Amino acid sequence: MSTSSIQDSLAERFLRYSAISSQSNASATTVPTSEGQWELARLLKSELEDAGAEEIHLSETCVLTAKIPSTLPQGRSAPAIGFCTHLDTVDVNLSPDVRARVIDYHSGDVCLNESEGVWLRENDHPEISRYAGERILVADGTSVLGADDKAGVASVMEAAVRLLEDPTAPRGDVYLSFVPDEEIGLRGVRTMDLARFPVQYAYTLDSCELGEVVESTFNAASATIDIVGVTAHPMNSKGNMVNPILIAHDIIAQFDRHETPEHTEGRESYIWVNEIEGNQSTARVGISIRDHDLDGYEEKKQRIHDIAARVLKRHPRAKVTVEIDDVYGNIEDAKTEENAAATDNIVKAMAELGIDPINLSMRGGTDGSWLSRQGIFTPNFFTGAHNFHSVFEFLPLNAFEKSFEMVNTLIRRAAQS
Numbered sequence: 001m002s003t004s005s006i007q008d009s010l011a012e013r014f015l016r017y018s019a020i021s022s023q024s025n026a027s028a029t030t031v032p033t034s035e036g037q038w039e040l041a042r043l044l045k046s047e048l049e050d051a052g053a054e055e056i057h058l059s060e061t062c063v064l065t066a067k068i069p070s071t072l073p074q075g076r077s078a079p080a081i082g083f084c085t086h087l088d089t090v091d092v093n094l095s096p097d098v099r100a101r102v103i104d105y106h107s108g109d110v111c112l113n114e115s116e117g118v119w120l121r122e123n124d125h126p127e128i129s130r131y132a133g134e135r136i137l138v139a140d141g142t143s144v145l146g147a148d149d150k151a152g153v154a155s156v157m158e159a160a161v162r163l164l165e166d167p168t169a170p171r172g173d174v175y176l177s178f179v180p181d182e183e184i185g186l187r188g189v190r191t192m193d194l195a196r197f198p199v200q201y202a203y204t205l206d207s208c209e210l211g212e213v214v215e216s217t218f219n220a221a222s223a224t225i226d227i228v229g230v231t232a233h234p235m236n237s238k239g240n241m242v243n244p245i246l247i248a249h250d251i252i253a254q255f256d257r258h259e260t261p262e263h264t265e266g267r268e269s270y271i272w273v274n275e276i277e278g279n280q281s282t283a284r285v286g287i288s289i290r291d292h293d294l295d296g297y298e299e300k301k302q303r304i305h306d307i308a309a310r311v312l313k314r315h316p317r318a319k320v321t322v323e324i325d326d327v328y329g330n331i332e333d334a335k336t337e338e339n340a341a342a343t344d345n346i347v348k349a350m351a352e353l354g355i356d357p358i359n360l361s362m363r364g365g366t367d368g369s370w371l372s373r374q375g376i377f378t379p380n381f382f383t384g385a386h387n388f389h390s391v392f393e394f395l396p397l398n399a400f401e402k403s404f405e406m407v408n409t410l411i412r413r414a415a416q417s
């Protein structure tokens with residue numbers, strides 16, 4: 001199969017998936033949060049059925065899982081591995097409808113939308129010049145391209161269909177999962193029935209440019225502090241009223257003003273007070289905790305309990321309750337001797353495909369961060385695109401093809417281990 005026909009096939013698949021509007025909607029309370037995600041999941045399901053995948057299941061929360069069965073002879077086994085990609089595209093107040101196209105990029109600026117005057121300028125995005133002479137997927141300047149994560153979906157589907165056509169290529173069991181609502185707090189993956197994804201380790205394809213590998217993400221928790229004061233008429237409230245808003249203020253004042261998102265970068269951690277509401281009788285403070293280091297993470301959770309207890313001592317007639325929920329974990333904390341092959345094989349696959357790895361510590365999380373917290377080590381690698389979440393998102397077909405080749409190579413290497 002020539003490289004251009006693989007690229008044609010990937011591009012055609014991407015255009016088909018991206019034509020389905022599937023933005024997630026943070027204000028919806030159901031999972032999935034939008035109808036378009038159902039539409040895409042049903043399309044993938046029928047394509048997997050036609051290709052002959054097994055154990056195909058679409059859950060009531062729109063999590064699609066399937067199995068590509070092992071071709072190894074009896075007596076030989078390989079670890080079952082998985083791939084997880086997401087069905088939704090991000091809502092950043094752009095058009096929900098994606099009108100993508102392939103262009104031949106020569107050099108200089110690219111006109112994305114003539115009537116709206118939207119240009120991808122080389123001055124603003126100098127990385128585009130690396131792709132002179134290549135074919136590139138772009139949107140029309142009114143929406144994201146949605147390579148995040150439909151390039152990941154397309155690479156996995158293309159690999160699945162081709163593998164199922166070829167029973168001679170050695171592979172172990174490969175499980176696929178397509179989950180909704182990643183962009184709004186990993187809501188979809190949390191509803192996955194892990195019995196349908198019985199893998200030793202997995203991968204997400206949910207990172208940007210060629211070579212990116214993410215093995216390290218934040219540990220993340222959200223904390224809610226609820227405060228109940230004592231109301232009284234101000235005319236006779238001396239020694240009587242307990243103002244919950246001032247207690248909330250006392251609590252917030254105890255945090256380090258330099259340990260915040262706006263003062264940290266790289267692997268530095270933070271505590272982010274990002275919600276406050278209050279009235280005469282109650283107040284509530286919402287806090288996000290983010291730390292790559294598990295000890296630091298646990299210390300921060302404890303610190304919030306300690307601060308609340310200390311402030312409560314000064315206001316013994318108030319009630320203060322603290323609730324802290326783990327949201328997702330650092331991928332690397334799930335790495336063990338048994339599953340370290342997941343990243344060893346990324347390194348080997350990249351060497352084989354001539355890709356220079358770019359190792360990133362992500363100041364965020366992926367579906368893999370949640371899966372890793374459940375014990376399934378799930379590193380993340382590139383889709384090949386640039387400028388996720390922007391109208392300037394673009395995807396060079398050469399890099400897209402390398403992402404697809406990573407899927408094939410990782411499956412083949414897992415069968416050799």
Ligand SMILES: [Zn+2]
Nearest residue numbers: 148149182206
């Ligand atoms: Zn994504």
